[in-house]
Amino acid sequence: MLPSYRLICRYVAAVYILFLLWIGPSSCQVQRTPYHRGAVNLYGPEHSPPLASSNDWSSWQSWSPCSRTCGGGAAVRTRQCLIRDPLGPPCHGDQRQYQVCNVKDCPSGVSDFRHFQCSAYNHKPLMGTYYRWTPFHSGQSDCELSCLAQGQNFYYNFGRVLDGTSCRTDYDGICINGQCLQVGCDLILGSDEKTDICGVCGGKNASCRHHRSIYTTKYPTSGLFGYSEVTMIPAGATHIKVMDRSNNYLALRDRNHHYIINGNWAINHPGEYSVVGTKFQYRRSVDNQESFEAAGPTKEDLHIMILFTEQNAGIEYEYWLPKDYYIQQQRDRSSLHEHTEEAVIRAPPLTTQPAPTTKNHARRPTTPAKRPHYHPRLERDNPEWNQVKESKADSKLVFLFCFW
Secondary structure, three states: OOOOHHHHHHHHHHHHHHHHHHHHHOOOOOEEEEOOOOOOEOHHHHHHOOOOOOOEEEEOOOOOOOOOOOOOEOOOOOEEOOOOOOOOOOOOOOOOEEEEEOOOOOOOOOOOOOHHHHOOOOOOOOOOOOOOEOOOOOOOOEEEEEEEEEOOOOOEEEOOOOOOEOOOOOEEEEEEEEEEEEEEEOOEOOOOOOOOOOOOEEOOOOEEEEEEEEEOOOOOOOOOOEEEEEEOOOOOEEEEEEEEEEEEEEEEEEEEOEEOOOOOOOEEOEEEEEEEEEEEEEEEOOOOOEEEEEEEOOOOOOEEEEEEEOOOOOOEEEEEEEHHHHHHHHHHHHHHHHOOOOOOOOOHHHHOOOOOOOOOOOOOOOOOOOOOOOOOOOOOOOHHHHHHHEOOOOOOOEOOOOOO
């Protein structure tokens, strides 16, 4: 008599269980795989099917043509998310990327981009009437095209500006799809990349060295009175700062002994000065604080000078140099001419200066005069100066010094 089907199944199951107990648990594992939720793998890890690739981006396409030919525009490029696993997570990141392009200034006579967009509505009636439109900043969104009707007391909002329009008058922000996006140093809109103190985009301040010092040479007492060299700022320097807190005057001259600021016994107005590839901000406050600042890099060596009128309180200066420049500077310290006494220039002879127009003749100042500040009324009644006059031609204060 043949055994029943139920007895055969029990016998096979018992044999299989004994077999599993004999080979141990390490050779046969129950394993869940990430490629199919809840799936059971009875083949061991060495026989697992290959994992499905996650979703990823394709390569970026080429940049589109720039939205403007000059004055700063925007270009766009796109990429696609390659779906390899419908159940996997989506691609992370942006599908579109924008960059600033054609940032060179437009030729003279080319209208502002906002003005161009407003003027496009000059030939389109508004409620049956034609107007001439000019840009108007209403204080609303920087990326809205608000235009003022010339000769009228109202403005109209025509919606979004065109992509590539500056949020304001600079390139720090560009309008894209009605949103103002900041521009990174890599010219990518919305990028967080910033230029480090060495001038390297995305750098970590590792490619340059910091130089900082204080000029402490005392006021000359041997009858010499004039300009003295504080230091030389080497070519390639960035983030230049010079600070003085006295009644003395800072001055700036180039390597050809040509003064740019406060030279030849004439004191310039505070402001911005273009100097060897960069712009220097010259500031002078009411509390006798004077400073030079420049972002750099400088294309040539520059010399920081001081025009003494009293004891030196200490002139602080600092700048950053690329490592190669800094190493060369340390090897040849004599090229800096720092704190040299030869830079002291004698006061110009009285006979070479224009005749004074004042009746009283002042002696050499024993106490320093106050630094002039540009208020509606200049201080002209200080008896310690022989003459203080304002030159209307070049907007300078000219100081003449007399010695007994």
